[in-house]
Amino acid sequence: MAYLNSNYLKLKSGYLFPEIARRVSAFASQYPEKAKRLIRCGIGDVTEPLPEAARNAMLRAVQDMGQHSTFRGYGPEQGYEFLRSKIAEFDYRSRGISIADDEIFVSDGSKCDCANILDIFSHTNCIAVMDPVYPVYVDTNVMAGHTGPADASGAYYGLLYLPCLPENHFVPSTPNHPVDLIYLCFPNNPTGAVASLAQLQKWVDFALANDSIILYDAAYEAFIRDPALPHSIYEIPGATKCAIEFRSFSKNAGFTGVRCAYTVVPKTLTARDESGNPHPLHPLWARRFSTKFNGVSYITQRAAEALYSDEGRQQIAALIDHYMGNADILRKALLASGLLVYGGENAPYLWVKCPTGLTSWQTFDLLLNEAQIVVTPGSGFGAAGEGFFRVSAFNSRQNAIEAASRLANFRW
Ligand code: MLT
Numbered sequence: 001m002a003y004l005n006s007n008y009l010k011l012k013s014g015y016l017f018p019e020i021a022r023r024v025s026a027f028a029s030q031y032p033e034k035a036k037r038l039i040r041c042g043i044g045d046v047t048e049p050l051p052e053a054a055r056n057a058m059l060r061a062v063q064d065m066g067q068h069s070t071f072r073g074y075g076p077e078q079g080y081e082f083l084r085s086k087i088a089e090f091d092y093r094s095r096g097i098s099i100a101d102d103e104i105f106v107s108d109g110s111k112c113d114c115a116n117i118l119d120i121f122s123h124t125n126c127i128a129v130m131d132p133v134y135p136v137y138v139d140t141n142v143m144a145g146h147t148g149p150a151d152a153s154g155a156y157y158g159l160l161y162l163p164c165l166p167e168n169h170f171v172p173s174t175p176n177h178p179v180d181l182i183y184l185c186f187p188n189n190p191t192g193a194v195a196s197l198a199q200l201q202k203w204v205d206f207a208l209a210n211d212s213i214i215l216y217d218a219a220y221e222a223f224i225r226d227p228a229l230p231h232s233i234y235e236i237p238g239a240t241k242c243a244i245e246f247r248s249f250s251k252n253a254g255f256t257g258v259r260c261a262y263t264v265v266p267k268t269l270t271a272r273d274e275s276g277n278p279h280p281l282h283p284l285w286a287r288r289f290s291t292k293f294n295g296v297s298y299i300t301q302r303a304a305e306a307l308y309s310d311e312g313r314q315q316i317a318a319l320i321d322h323y324m325g326n327a328d329i330l331r332k333a334l335l336a337s338g339l340l341v342y343g344g345e346n347a348p349y350l351w352v353k354c355p356t357g358l359t360s361w362q363t364f365d366l367l368l369n370e371a372q373i374v375v376t377p378g379s380g381f382g383a384a385g386e387g388f389f390r391v392s393a394f395n396s397r398q399n400a401i402e403a404a405s406r407l408a409n410f411r412w
Contacts (some may be wrong), residue, residue, distance in 0.1 A: 007145045012154050016135050016380040017043045020364075024374055039403045041330070044189070044348060044392045045260045046254040047399075048322060050303075051315035057306035061299040075295045078286060079106025079262070082316075083301045086308040087262055091247065097234045101268050103282065105289060106296050106304075108151060108259040110219045110248040114183075115140040116292075117215060117244065117263070120284040121271065125180035130172055131161040132190050132378060132385030134217065137183045153383040164191055170342065170351070171195045174202055178210040185217035187224060190381045191351040192343015194229045200236045207242035213271060213281075214243040217262075222252035222320055224346045240266040248387040251348065251394075252316050253307050260296055260304045308340075323348050326400035327393035330356040333404035334391065337412065350391040351378070355412040363389050371406045 020042050028035035036101030064070035078084070084104040092099035109112050114136050123146060129137050138156065141147055148382055160179055162172035168194035171186075184203060186195045195203075207214050216233040224231055233243045248261035265285045270278040296304075306312045327344040334341045340353035352375075354363040359378035367373045367389075378388030393400065 005145075007143050010142050010147070010149050010156070011139060012150050016376070019380070020374065021377060023364075024368065027368055034369075038374065039372065039395070039399050039406075040315075040374045041391045041393075041395060041403055042374040042376045044251065044394050045398050046251065046256050046319075047091065048254055048319055048393050050254050050258065050292060051307065051319065053306040053309055053312035053315055054255075054258075054303040057302045058299050059143065061302035064302075065298065072298045075298055075301070077289045077293050077295045078102070079104065079295065080298070080301050080305075083305045084262075086305050087247075090308045092232070092264075093377060095232070095235075097232060098240070098409065099234065099264060099266065102289075103264055105263045105285060106301060107261050107263060107289075107293070108296050109250065110246040110261045110263075111136050112244050113261060113263045114215065114217060116288065117144065117246065118144050118146070119288050119292075120281060121181060121213075122274075125285070126160065126178070126180040127158075127181045127183070127246055128160040128162055128175060129183045129184055129382075130164050130185065130188070131155075131383060132187045132381030132388070133161075133183070134165060134185055134379065137215075137217075138382070155383055161382065161384070164193065165352075165384060166340075167232065169193060169301065171199050174206040178212065178402075180210075180212055182207065182212055182214045183217070184214055185219075186230075187220040187347035188343075189217075189220065189347075190349055190376065190378065192345070192347035192349040194224060194346045195353075196224070196228070197230050197235065200230055200233060200239075200361070204233070204236045204239050204242060208238050211272070212242065214239075214270070216243050216245045218245055219248040220251055220347055220349075221247065222316065223324060223348050229346060234264070234266075240268050242269070246265070246295055249304050249307065252320060253304075253312075254319060257303070258300055258303060260300050322397065323393050323395075326395055329400050329404045330391055330407070333408040336408040337410050339412075344391075344393065348393040350393070352389050352391060354378075354387050354389060360386055360389055367410075371410055373403050373406060 084101045087104045088101045164170040168192040221231040233239045245264040249255040267282045269281045331344040342351040344350040360379040364377040376390040378385030
């Protein structure tokens with residue numbers, strides 16, 4: 001008899017986005033005519049073609065693979081030096097942040113990295129998450145056995161939930177007792193909030209004082225427009241001693257289907273063994289990569305490298321302008337319809353208060369049935385997300401304009 005990982009049986013429901021897709025496809029089968037009008041503002045998946053710089057680099061890389069002199073087999077698991085050096089230089093050192101090339105670990109996605117990082121941490125850690133929260137942080141801890149079962153509201157015993165509400169501008173305060181691992185995500189998915197330098201400094205001070213590690217998800221940093229807001233946790237003094245940062249090419253460069261991301265693990269970062277002795281985390285993460293991963297494909301890494309060329313950076317800027325233009329259009333429409341709207345100014349997500357009396361899923365159903373617009377119900381991101389819904393700005397301009405016109409005229 002084989003025994004399963006019973007932690008999976010604690011998971012509350014299907015993963016949020018497949019569950020939404022299931023409901024949308026049930027709707028489409030029932031109402032095929034209405035389904036022709038569907039506009040998807042649910043999952044944050046990119047719609048615009050890959051930057052030309054990346055496509056050209058891929059074509060050149062394919063040619064490299066066709067000749068003995070330039071052919072590549074297995075690459076370095078942690079990423080090719082040509083890409084790690086570009087990332088460290090452009091995303092960090094040129095912004096005054098001291099990160100070495102070999103502190104960058106190139107991977108196939110931030111979702112995977114956020115999940116895989118748990119391999120190098122103990123089961124005994126007390127873990128804090130924002131609420132609402134990107135479900136991957138919670139579900140992967142459940143799968144790894146770091147929590148108890150869920151209660152009636154869907155909250156898992158053993159996790160510390162940090163409510164993010166309009167009252168705290170969706171940026172939680174530090175807890176009044178120590179925690180070991182802290183997930184922070186800014187610009188935030190789903191609320192679109194961004195922490196200021198001063199707010200992040202408080203978290204870094206807390207982590208340093210309590211020997212905690214911050215797992216900082218900065219997958220949406222490219223969408224920050226306000227020059228005063230931090231793009232990286234390492235802009236905060238002391239953060240290289242207490243934070244791991246996750247970044248992705250999915251949303252800025254349209255790589256959701258290409259798959260390339262990276263994680264920064266500074267060599268100064270340590271955590272303790274069971275006897276309380278500190279050890280650097282960098283070699284553990286490098287070891288994990290060597291054992292469980294064979295690296296991102298050469299062709300993909302060449303495409304990512306090209307994003308740092310002059311033309312690559314201009315093309316990324318144009319993509320960000322496009323999606324943030326959509327965010328502005330959708331934001332104005334939602335405000336015009338009388339709803340309270342947050343986010344969407346430094347993030348590609350709008351976090352919207354449901355009309356009085358409606359739950360998140362009721363609002364989801366109403367918009368699907370009456371306007372054929374797919375949104376993401378806030379309660380899918382945690383108990384504190386109940387009463388909100390998320391609108392993604394990842395769409396064509398035509399769809400954003402059409403969705404905006406339906407939303408602005410919607411009779412709630
Ligand atoms: C989202 O819609 O929240 C994201 O697309 C999820 C992800 O990046 O995995």
